Structures are given as structure tokens and as C-alpha cells.
Amino acid sequence: MAQLLQHLVNTLVLGGTYALLGIGLTLIFGIMNVVNFTHGVLYTFGAYMMFIVVHQLGVNFFLALPLAIVAGWLLGAAIEILLLRPLRGSDIDTTMLVMIGAWIAMQSGALWIWGGVAKSVNNPFPDAPLVLGPVSVSWLRLFVLAAAALLIVIAYLLINRTKLGRAMRATFQDHDTAALMGVNVSWVYTSTFAIGSSLAAAAGALLGPVYVIFPQMGDLAAVKAFAIVILGGLGNITGAVIGGFILALAEELGAGYVSSGYRDAMGFLIIIAVLIFKPTGLFARAERVG
Amino acid sequence: MNRIATLICLAVFISVPLWLTDPYLLNALITTGIFIIGAMSLNLLLGFTGQLSLGHIAFFGIGAYVSALTSLGFDVPIVGDFHIVHVPWPPIAGFVLAILISGFCGYLVGRLSFSVRGAYFVIVTISFAEVVRLVALNWVELTQGPLALTNIPSITIGLPGLGYLVLKTKLQNYYLVLAVAALSYLLISRLVHSHYGRAMRGLMENETLAVAVGIDVTKTLTLAAIISAGIAGAAGSLYAHYIRIIDPDVFAFISTVTMVIMVVSGGKGSLAGPVIGGVIFGLLPVFLRPIMPPEAQWITYGGVLIAILFVLPRGIVPTLAPLLGLSRKPGGAAAKVAPRAAEEHA
Numbered sequence: 001m002a003q004l005l006q007h008l009v010n011t012l013v014l015g016g017t018y019a020l021l022g023i024g025l026t027l028i029f030g031i032m033n034v035v036n037f038t039h040g041v042l043y044t045f046g047a048y049m050m051f052i053v054v055h056q057l058g059v060n061f062f063l064a065l066p067l068a069i070v071a072g073w074l075l076g077a078a079i080e081i082l083l084l085r086p087l088r089g090s091d092i093d094t095t096m097l098v099m100i101g102a103w104i105a106m107q108s109g110a111l112w113i114w115g116g117v118a119k120s121v122n123n124p125f126p127d128a129p130l131v132l133g134p135v136s137v138s139w140l141r142l143f144v145l146a147a148a149a150l151l152i153v154i155a156y157l158l159i160n161r162t163k164l165g166r167a168m169r170a171t172f173q174d175h176d177t178a179a180l181m182g183v184n185v186s187w188v189y190t191s192t193f194a195i196g197s198s199l200a201a202a203a204g205a206l207l208g209p210v211y212v213i214f215p216q217m218g219d220l221a222a223v224k225a226f227a228i229v230i231l232g233g234l235g236n237i238t239g240a241v242i243g244g245f246i247l248a249l250a251e252e253l254g255a256g257y258v259s260s261g262y263r264d265a266m267g268f269l270i271i272i273a274v275l276i277f278k279p280t281g282l283f284a285r286a287e288r289v290g
Numbered sequence: 291m292n293r294i295a296t297l298i299c300l301a302v303f304i305s306v307p308l309w310l311t312d313p314y315l316l317n318a319l320i321t322t323g324i325f326i327i328g329a330m331s332l333n334l335l336l337g338f339t340g341q342l343s344l345g346h347i348a349f350f351g352i353g354a355y356v357s358a359l360t361s362l363g364f365d366v367p368i369v370g371d372f373h374i375v376h377v378p379w380p381p382i383a384g385f386v387l388a389i390l391i392s393g394f395c396g397y398l399v400g401r402l403s404f405s406v407r408g409a410y411f412v413i414v415t416i417s418f419a420e421v422v423r424l425v426a427l428n429w430v431e432l433t434q435g436p437l438a439l440t441n442i443p444s445i446t447i448g449l450p451g452l453g454y455l456v457l458k459t460k461l462q463n464y465y466l467v468l469a470v471a472a473l474s475y476l477l478i479s480r481l482v483h484s485h486y487g488r489a490m491r492g493l494m495e496n497e498t499l500a501v502a503v504g505i506d507v508t509k510t511l512t513l514a515a516i517i518s519a520g521i522a523g524a525a526g527s528l529y530a531h532y533i534r535i536i537d538p539d540v541f542a543f544i545s546t547v548t549m550v551i552m553v554v555s556g557g558k559g560s561l562a563g564p565v566i567g568g569v570i571f572g573l574l575p576v577f578l579r580p581i582m583p584p585e586a587q588w589i590t591y592g593g594v595l596i597a598i599l600f601v602l603p604r605g606i607v608p609t610l611a612p613l614l615g616l617s618r619k620p621g622g623a624a625a626k627v628a629p630r631a632a633e634e635h636a
Contacts, residue, residue: 035409083596090603092408093342097554098599100547105592112585219543223420226413261428268417268424272402275414279406 002134007252013141016148017203019244022228024199030235031172031192037099039200040222041106046072046201047208050121061124072201073194080193110215118212144206227267233281316460322572323467324529329552329564331521337559338482339514340494345415347546348422349519353388353526354536358442360384366431381445385527392523393516400515423541438537445531463532474521555598557605
């Protein structure tokens with residue numbers, strides 16, 4: 001029982017960052033119909049920005065987080081303007097392959113600049129965990145959960161309460177009609193990609209200090225993000241949040257009760273199972289698949 | 291590409307070892323040849339049915355492991371004292387089994403994943419490859435996990451009345467790979483010019499219309515998946531017996547990407563495309579290695595992929611063949627369909 005409680009607490013912490021990753025990808029996938037293979041690289045980028053800002057520039061840990069998010073936002077906007085804007089109207093396979101090319105180039109760039117040796121990011125929290133009865137959780141992880149929750153709420157408000165969010169939702173429903181109603185669809189795409197990228201960078205910046213950071217850390221994160229998006233349904237923000245927590249729960253239970261070697265297989269198994277049995281995702285509105 | 295050009299290309303490939311004796315380059319050519327076979331099989335799915343399978347390396351890796359395990363033997367505990375024991379068989383049996391089992395996996399994956407299309411199909415295929423990789427990594431009793439399967443025997447061919455020929459040298463392996471590649475090319479060429487091939491193109495161009503005229507979608511796509519996976523399995527088997535050591539890294543996603551780059555740069559939906567693209571991209575690392583560090587090579591790789599999609603979106607062969615007067619002359623029924631298909635979907 002104590003073990004189960006501990007797994008549930010870990011699920012909460014992990015699920016928050018997974019949800020951030022999922023929201024970012026589901027926005028890009030849903031609104032732009034782009035399978036974004038650079039999502040994992042943005043996650044890695046966020047983590048390395050934390051490292052650079054905290055260790056090389058000597059800035060405060062709490063200030064580094066917003067800086068990493070802004071850097072992710074800028075990099076995402078640059079990718080969209082340089083690579084995706086010239087390809088508007090091409091088929092989904094072409095943009096997918098271009099994103100794969102960008103992912104390979106950027107990940108190798110990270111390896112070249114920062115080297116393959118794993119690094120860790122110092123944090124200002126005490127080493128001793130918070131112990132509540134049978135469960136213990138580190139202060140850093142609590143902070144990660146709180147920050148992730150705050151960012152999810154901000155993303156939700158941005159999409160549902162702002163003018164940009166309304167334009168994004170309109171473009172998601174029908175980009176031709178949205179364009180006719182005076183929405184600048186091209187800039188909606190750029191904003192969507194930048195926001196999605198900044199959320200991935202935020203997830204990396206939050207989880208980076210929890211684990212160690214290395215250039216290939218984003219690969220698994222990207223696959224997990226795909227699993228979350230498919231689980232939650234294309235373009236569905238609430239679905240992505242729930243999907244993030246379900247994936248975290250499956251991983252925790254899989255690692256705890258089956259075998260830790262198959263922890264990372266959970267995401268893939270979820271993808272395959274969902275696509276075979278319910279291809280629209282668990283929480284989709286009646287959306288077209290494919 | 292017409293028949294004469296194909297034969298000239300074949301003659302050039304046969305004559306290569308006569309004028310190229312550098313073992314390092316010959317080694318690069320053999321591994322490139324193995325990957326070209328994989329790329330040709332991927333082209334059958336990507337270029338002729340329009341399905342982008344990004345888990346293709348799974349069939350290659352399954353072929354490699356099946357072939358290696360068949361020729362090495364294994365002793366795997368299943369439940370309690372119940373073991374499955376297999377005594378080593380000759381490598382050529384492993385080669386045949388690799389084709390059959392990979393083809394069967396292609397059938398299973400095809401049946402399960404052709405119910406979804408586009409981005410979803412891509413993601414299912416990636417997930418399949420990753421699950422297979424994790425099984426190869428974690429089922430240590432069977433696969434030795436990260437410790438790798440070592441001392442895989444070279445392929446042996448029994449010649450009636452002449453005894454056995456062990457294909458150990460680079461030269462022998464070069465011709466073995468070339469023979470398998472030529473056979474695969476012939477098989478794919480026959481298939482895409484048959485009525486199944488026309489059904490595949492029909493599906494790619496307009497699925498609704500194809501269904502309306504009575505094409506069985508699942509059957510056609512599954513057939514393509516089986517043959518494609520079988521050929522990829524053959525390539526994996528050649529790889530295992532040539533390199534003679536395999537570990538779960540054989541399933542690396544980057545290998546699928548390499549094959550995709552070969553197909554897309556050469557020209558998807560063109561028979562010669564994967565061969566031309568494969569020769570260029572297989573040998574590119576050989577020329578890049580002396581002048582830049584590995585990370586920069588990969589950056590170049592990614593950059594070249596992006597550049598090709600921007601500059602030559604149809605690929606090298608479909609763009610250059612008409613200029614050189616090598617496009618297929620109007621003739622058989624298939625030839626009438628081919629140029630239109632190439633124009634609209636290349």
C-alpha cells in the first residue's frame with residue numbers, strides 16, 4: 001500500500017511535465033497538421049538553457065526558468081519561419097521529413113556544442129525530502145509539479161480567454177474560413193509553433209534539474225509526447241493533460257510491478273493499443289483521423 | 291529508366307571490385323548495398339502505396355536477429371523448467387527464415403496498422419520498431435541484450451559436387467549482396483508492373499475511387515507490406531552474417547531515417563531512385579569523414595535532407611531521367627500509368 005501511494009505521488013509529479021509536453025505537441029499537430037519531430041529537441045534545448053543560465057551565467061534558478069521558456073519560444077518561431085513557412089501547402093509527409101532533418105541536425109548540433117557527457121543542474125532546494133507518513137517526495141519535485149500546474153493553467157487561459165487563442169481555435173476548426181474572417185493564419189501558425197515549442201522547453205527546463213541532461217534526452221520525450229497526444233485526441237488540450245497523467249501512471253506502475261526495463265515501452269504500447277482499438281483517442285470529439 | 295540503362299548500371303556494379311581494391315571502400319560499398327536493399331523495400335511501401343513507414347528498421351533488425359539466432363542456436367527458459375532449445379542450423383537456413391519471419395511480421399503490422407493513415411500510420415510504425423528494440427534489449431536470455439550476439443557465422447553456400455563455399459572475404463560478400471539486391475530489384479519491378487502494382491498506384495492516387503472500382507485495399511496494402519518486410523529481413527540477414535555481431539542498436543531510428551533519405555533523395559516511386567540515392571548517401575559519410583567530426587557529418591546529413599526536399603522535392607531520378615532521355619518509353623499498360631503517377635506523386 002505504501003509502495004502504491006509512493007507510485008501515485010511520483011505519477012503526479014511526472015504527469016505534470018508530461019502534460020506540458022503533450023499540450024505543446026497537440027497544439028502544433030492539431031492546428032498546423034505538422035508532425036513535429038523537433039519537439040524532443042526543444043525539450044533538450046530547454047534543459048540546456050537551464051544549465052547555461054544557472055551555471056555559466058550564474059543567474060538565479062527561479063529566473064532561469066522563464067529565460068529558458070523565452071529561448072524555446074524564440075527557437076520555435078525561428079524553425080517555423082525558416083522551415084515550415086516555405087512549405088505551406090505541401091503534403092504532410094514532406095513537412096514530416098523536413099522536421100526529421102531539422103531534428104537530426106539540431107540534435108547533432110547539441111552534441112557538438114555541449115558534448116555527450118551527461119550534466120546535472122544545481123537547484124536551491126534542500127536535499128532532504130519532505131516525508132508524509134509512508135510517502136516521501138523531494139522539494140524540487142514539488143516545485144516542478146507546482147510550476148507545471150501553473151504553466152498548464154496559463155496555456156489554458158491563453159487558448160480559451162485571449163484573442164490569439166480564439167484565432168488559434170478558429171484556425172483549428174477551418175483554416176480557410178478563419179482566413180476569410182480576417183485571421184492572419186500564417187501568424188497563427190507561427191505563434192502556435194512558438195507556444196508549443198516554449199512548452200516543450202519548459203518541460204525540459206523543469207525535468208532537467210530532476211534528472212541529468214544529455215543531448216539525446218529529447219528522443220524519448222518526443223515519443224512520450226506523441227503517445228500523450230494520441231491518447232488524448234488530436235488538438236484536445238484537456239485530453240493532453242489527462243493523457244499526460246495516464247502515461248505517467250502506466251510508466252510508474254509498469255516500472256514498479258512489471259520490470260523497470262520496460263518502463264519506456266509503456267508509451268509505445270499505449271500508442272499501438274489506442275490506434276488499434278480507438279484511433280480517435282480516448283477523449284476526442286468526432287475528429288477525422290489521418 | 292529503360293532496360294539498357296539498367297543493364298549498364300548492373301555491369302558497372304559487377305565490375306567495381308576489378309578497379310576498386312581498397313578494402314575500406316569495398317566495406318563501405320557492401321554495407322551501403324545492404325542498406326540499398328532495405329531502401330528498395332521501403333520504396334515499395336513509400337513510393338508505390340504512399341505509406342510512410344518509419345519503423346522499417348524493425349523488419350531489418352528482426353531479420354538480422356532471426357538469422358543470427360538460427361545459425362547460433364539458443365536455450366531460452368520460458369516458464370519454470372520449460373526451455374526452448376534450438377541447435378545451430380546452417381546460416382542459409384537462417385537467411386530463408388529471416389525472410390519468412392520478417393514477412394510474417396510485415397503481415398501482422400500491416401493488418402493492424404493499415405486501419406489508420408497519414409501521421410497515425412507513421413507513429414504506429416515508429417512505436418512498433420521501438421517496442422521490438424526494447425524487447426531485444428531486455429530479453430537477455432534470448433538476445434544477450436546489450437552484450438550483443440557475437441561470432442555469427444558467415445553465410446555458407448553448398449555447391450552440388452563441389453563441397454561448401456564459405457563467404458568470408460569482402461569480395462565474396464560484395465557479390466552476394468549484389469545478387470540479392472539484383473533479385474530484389476527484379477522482384478519489386480515485376481510486382482509494380484503487375485496488376486497488383488497498378489492497384490497500389492491506384493490506391494495512392496485516389497483511395498475512394500480505387501475502392502469504388504473494386505480494389506481490395508487491405509489485401510493490396512498487406513501484400514506490399516509482406517514483400518517489403520521480407521526483403522528488409524533478407525537485408526538484415528546479410529548484415530548479421532557480414533558484420534558478424536549484432537546488438538539492439540541495429541534497431542536505431544536513425545537507420546530508418548537513412549533509408550528514407552536514400553528513397554526520397556533518389557526519387558520515391560522510381561525503381562532506380564533508392565539505388566542512386568543509396569549510392570550517394572551511403573558513400574557520403576566516406577567522403578565527409580576525413581574532413582569533419584561525426585557531429586558535423588550528421589548536421590550535414592540533416593541539412594542535405596532538408597535541402598533536397600526544398601530543391602528537388604521529386605527526387606534525383608524523376609527530375610533528371612527525362613533530361614537524359616531515360617524515361618520509360620510508352621509500351622505496356624503499366625508504362626501508360628507510370629508517368630502520370632510519377633508526375634502527381636513524386
